[in-house]
Amino acid sequence: QAPQPTRGGTLNFAVVSDPPNYDCHGHETYVVVQSVGPFYSTLLKFDMSRYPEVKGDLAKSWSVSADGLTYTFELNPGVTFHDGSPLTSADIKATYERLRAPPAGVVSLRQATFADIASIETPSPTQIVFKLSAANPAMLQNFASPYNCVYSAAKLAQDPRFPVQNILGSGAFRFVEHVRGSHLVGQRYDKYFVDGRPYLDGFRIAFIPQATAMLNAMQGGQIQAEFRTVGPADRARLEQALGNKIKFSEATWSTGLIVAFNTEKPPFNDVRVRRALSMAIDRNAGSVGLRRTSILRAVGGLVRPGAPFSASAEELASLPGFGRDIAASRAEARKLLAEAGVSNLTFALVNRAVPQPYTPAGIFLVDQWRQIGVTVEHRQLETSPYVQAVRAGNFDVALDFQNQVLEDPTYTLLRYISADKSPENPSKGIDRQLDQTFERITRETNVQARTQLIRAFEKRVMEQAYQVPFLWWNRLVAMDTRVMGWNMSPSHVHGQDLVDVWLAPATN
Amino acid sequence: MALAETAAPETGGVTAVAHGKGDEVLLSVRDLHVHFHTSRGIVRAVEGVSYEVRPGEVLAIVGESGCGKSVSSLAVMGLLAKPAGRVEKGEIIFDGRDLLKLSGEDMRAIRGRDIAMIFQEPMTSLNPVLTIGLQVMEPLLIHLAMTEAQARARAVELLTLVGITDPDRRLDQYPHQMSGGMRQRIMIAIGLACNPKLIIADEPTTALDVTIQAQILELMKDLSRRLGIAMVIITHNLGIVARYADRVAVMYAARIVETGSADDIFLKPRHPYAVGLMRSVPRLDRPRGARLQTIEGMPPDLRNPPVGCRFAPRCPLKIAVCEAQAPDLLGVGPAHFARCHRSADLAAGLAVFAEEGTAPSAAIDYTGAPILAVEGLKTHFWVSRKTSWFSSELATVKAVDDVSFAIRKGETLGLVGESGCGKTTVGRTVLRLENPTEGAIRFEGQDLAHLSQKELRPVRRRMQVVFQDPFSSLNPRMTVGDIIAEPMLVHGIAATKAEARARVDDYLTRVGLFPYMAERYPHEMSGGQRQRIGIARALAFEPQLIVCDEPVSALDVSIQGQVINLLEDLKRQFDLTFLFIAHDLAVVRHISDRIIVMYLGRIMEVADRDALYAEPLHPYTRALLDAAPVPDPVKERGRKPRALAGEIPSPLNPPKGCVFHTRCPLADDHCRTVVPAARELAGHVVACHKA
Amino acid sequence: MGAYLAKRILTMIPTLLGVAVLIFLMLRVVPGDIVELKMRGDGGAPTVEQVQAERVRLGLDKPLYQQFAGWMVGLVTLDLGKSMWTEQPVTQEIAGRLGLTLQVAIMATIIAILIALPLGTLSALYKDSWIDQAIRIVTIGGLAIPSFWLGMMIIVGLLFAFNWIPPMQYVPIWQDPLANLSQLIWPALAVGYRFSAVLARMVRSSIVEVMREDYIRTARAKGVYERLVVGRHALRNAMLPAVTVIGLEFAFLIGGLVVTEQVFNLNGLGRLFVQAVTRSDFTMVQGIVMVIAVVFIVTNLIVDLAYAWLDPRIRYGGK
């Protein structure tokens, strides 16, 4: 039987580094969600036990009009910010206005995703209505994004940048202290609007940039959890050292590596070369091998394996580069290269200088291409120049990554359309056929039809190979066996509000 | 602080006391052997040395550099460099105890208490970070168990004794705040602190100027007589030996070759080396001969000395037996011993040294245009001077201040003066290695003072230089041949390498070396040989004028004679003109036609060589001549100690008026305010109000 | 003395200015841009306009000379600007880390002095004996073993033996000395070993050299006890070059703990520096470099003062 939650205790966990600032809206990094998220509420949130379904957070209930153009939310009553001021629909309106049309000096990285919102109305303090300009099957997920922290309208009116350096939320925890580079402390908010929550007295985050140091800290008992991931080898290490004091949760991650070809640079403007290089990668063997030393694991298409709309194993196997006969695949690849006249191809693979999983992936890819006679220089760059190089097209081939916080194809497939329509597309490829298909995918509300469109889109992407998925990551969370009430999800930004987490009393 | 006054003029009574202890021996060194075990072999630095010192007696040990003088006395002190240096054999009996058998602690108790030692380098022998007071008081506290107050009182007494004024203040000062002469006085004070029975002074004045040297030596002599302290003075200056020593031991290649009373050694030398030594130095007290007599060759390598008499390879009197069998130290007179197979022959006059001719040099035509005329030359340096606590100021060193002279073709112009008086700077400015601040340098009619380095290039061929230090004046990375050939090739004197090669051989031969030496590197040559290479390099330019900056000062006396002779020969052969810089009056007198005496950047007196020595007009010239000891004990005994008092003032802060007035016995108020102009007087040019 | 200090401080200005210009120019060559990194580093997809707006806000669009002038004005008023990453004042960010780094540097210096003085003296006095050889190997080992590897070994050793690692959170020593020391003693040991090696070698060679000096011979000739010869006559002279080394090494530790801080997970200046560089946080890098340069120069000044205190030749000026 499920153990009864107990109250009390402080959860110590690690996050890789400080949030640069506290503004959820301006970030796309889990660091902000994991460290600042517990101080805030959002309109909706993902239901961790039934992911990817959503549930209410501030919203008690909601309804969507039949045409999919009107979203009406009923708010929980009696919600207060940590300074005691009440939270009303005005605050939510202010928050969403800031998200979809940030004032000068404010960054909202979610501007595009809320572009479909035409207007926001607040009929009453507990009711808020969003009117859309077009139906959007991804909109509910969008409202559940943990980055949509709800800010105080009053504060925003005084200073739109107020949340950048200050934390005033309505979440389960109150901000106590943040020592840069060292730690951040939160304490239970006694007037949190959900009765009996949170269980924890508070939490304390240690910022530990190095994975090894984090593991050491876990082994030394200084932290009880780290919610991003540990590597497969670390699991063995921790199990050896800590035995049954440690437990693990595992899931395919909504994050993956993508091999991108710079289609503006010959010979990568030649589809044969791109496809050959994609086909030379033995993803299946890589998955089996790399899972033992890196956080790479699942072979998948454009959609995370296991997620709605993902390709089945059979469907995958028919795509170029995913076939089960690697020898044949490589032979084909050599042939394609020969046809393209670049049998002795040499190029540089731009990769991110981050140990997991970029480095092993890079090493593996270099080795794979070596096997079809291609010489690759592995060029690992620090994140900043890496991002710069990839975005500016300063590369031959790049190992890019995708991080799908919201897994609806509307968001996840965006990067594959023509470069002039998608700022995320590093390959510079232009493919109107893909654009058209994508447009239909974003508006198609019929699941069946949508799935078919996605399959077609996927096939085209794999064949043209402007950018092709390599492997999906595997999320492996290690935590003290005492940490309870936390649920695994495919994304490390979901379910991190710590509302339901509790610490079992120490046995012995 | 006039030393001349403090020294007791009549010495007779004191000496009598000193010798009154009779024949008991204070220190007896017997058959001492010291070896150094180095990675390149065993250096037998001292072999079978024996000598005795009686209370109150002054023993001088003389000999060439490296012959083992210092090592033998360090062995007495138990201060040989460990672990390389070892006493292999012998006894050192001091006051009835064999020092070699004492424990380290017992030996320490003797050092500084019974035997004190004074070293050569006053600048480095005192600890720079400890006060003078501490350093003087240290032996008192350690050996005599005095209290601080007692020790300080005694230290004041000691400083007064060695002629330091204001001793109480000096005790709290640091060594760098004193001049070299004062530091040496302090070293003496330290030596005297515990009333030792014996003081060993290892070249105590070599690093000092003649006038200061005279002060220090007078002081030491006086103190040893008054306090009855025996002294061992190590030196290579025969004049000092003659003036101060009772007895003399002459060392050659790790052995004592002759020992006896000072009179015996100087008047009746019985070893050819001792004979040669006396004859190879230019002397102020004798008429000047054209050539010096020299001891040819070089001392042997102590790692591998010759089997027979060690001096045989250089000895003009050697006979067959000399090379086969090493002679013993045998008596040749009362308390007079020599280590020579031919000492009897020498005594009997059967073995004689060939006398060199004394042909006078060709008369110089003084009427022609001078080859070099220096007019009103000033060379000033700007230096930053630390004044006190972290502050400094920019000061001017007037290294050369209004100097004028001329050299005629074929003439040798000597330039003497004590250290720091600006001799080198004159030479360097003439060569345009320094830029003159003011004045003209007319070389063959052309004023060099304002030429650019590029314009100077053709001039440089005709004006060359020989430096003082033979060890640093040759590029250690070039072979001898390359060193001499390089200027010929660069200046187009030799068109091809082969031609240069041939000329190199020629020059090497002319400077007394061998053509095969062209392949060698400088470090494979001795000091004298290196100096010859330096001369050959200068000759290779076929110059008109050569500036010789103390070309023999760094050389041993025997080698010095060789180089001086060589310079004279070459001058005649190549029709050269020399500007010859030196601080040794005898050397300058020997080689020069005319002499300039400088003091603190100014010319004091210019005169013909003989006139200058015969009747010096400037009081400074007179003082210099007085201070220089001559190697003749009889003459020295007749001379009164007339050391010039005081120190050389700092060039940063030269005295007003006549720069010499602070030390001049004749100075009056006029001298203190008005700079004397140079004027002609009896064939001299003198800058003195009193002359 | 006051005048001297004033003059010394004045002469620092050109050096600091040089450092400022150099680091400023060097950073502008660094490829990549903090704005891109901030917005895209974790997969964000901002529009071009957004990126540009953020650049404008951070002043990155201004011409170089304007940026430089702005920064210089800040420097003069002791305002190092704001970090482009956190938008917190750089001084505040640095202040938060300096304590830790300073303490590790000081502890390493103390450890080094405690180890190096006896070892260096011993090996000088027993030059070429087996003691000397053994010490020499130990000290060269200190130069050879990378301190990050040593640090790794220390941590791994602690984990292996006790399943324990030093506490991660820095508490100032006056608040909780035990926690503080148990955190910082390890990195101090890891870098202190190298430091002590450098120092011991310097102490050895300068004692060997001093023992050859004439005044040591003079002291012995006076019959001074050997322990006084070493303690009074030799050590003080030999300390002079050692003081320089101590100063230099200490100053270098302020910025040079980069790797060690990484290994020991210390929230110090070095880690901040590497993070700032990898993030292209120019103002932060500039600020840290200026602080390091100031520490370096001030340490040099202190070394000079120590020199003067130890060496009367400097204290009382030359003749």
Place this chain on the structure above:
Amino acid sequence: MTLAIPQVPVRRLNGLLAFAKAQPVGAACLGFISALILASVFADWIVPNDPFTLDFGALLMPPSWQYPFGTDNMGRCVFSRVVYGARTALVIGILSSLVGSVVGGLVGVVQGYFGGRFDFYVSRFIDVLLSFPIIVLAVVVVAMLGKRVVGGVDLNLVVAIAIPIVPKVARVVRSAALSIREMPYIDAARAAGFTHQRIVLKHMVPNVFAPFIIMFTAFVAQAILLEASLSFLGLGVTEPTPAWGLMLAGNAADFYREAPWMIIFPGLAISLSVFAFNLFGDALRDHLDPRFKL
């Protein structure tokens, strides 16, 4: 760093023998260094396995005949990677030390020779460079230059390691050059009317060679260490190039229980080779110029 005027005699042919006799430990180190050089030159023939081949069937294998130092977490042979790592370390170490020493040496000699205002301004610039800790300077330069790999060597990394060396060498060589400049043989050369160029190149440069060569060996050691540190920080050599520092980077230490050989052998390789270079440099200094202090 102080320096006495090196009066170093040139020892030619039998120099090596004399060195071996006078400095047996130094000679042993020279032997080790030679072995290291040979190993890196002939790495292809020495190693039992290809250092790049991933073998997922042989992850974290303990040392065995096939894998003398075991395998790493990618199934690569640690021994082969250590041997190839020697190549990386030596090439980068020697190259950057050479570049740094030559540039610094030339700057120092020219500074020492001309003195005056030129010397003053260059010295101030050198002061500026010297007030950066080495690693700080290297980190910034690495970030600044990025990577430029030519023939398997990251030239920019070489530059980044060389730059901190330049001012150090320049300073020491300058002081040597200053004292050499005062030597009479330089005066003789000036009095001979030689050109500046000739005096600098023929008379000064060969005479600062002793401090130069001593510094060069010492800086090879430093450069190897610095390269390892940078690689450890992830700023140096990149995977899959075998390099010692890189082998310790990332999560290598996590395997301390399962595969301690992953961190022991590369660490030893760094330590031993730096040790050898340092000891050799020491011996060389004792041999060439006992008064020289670094």
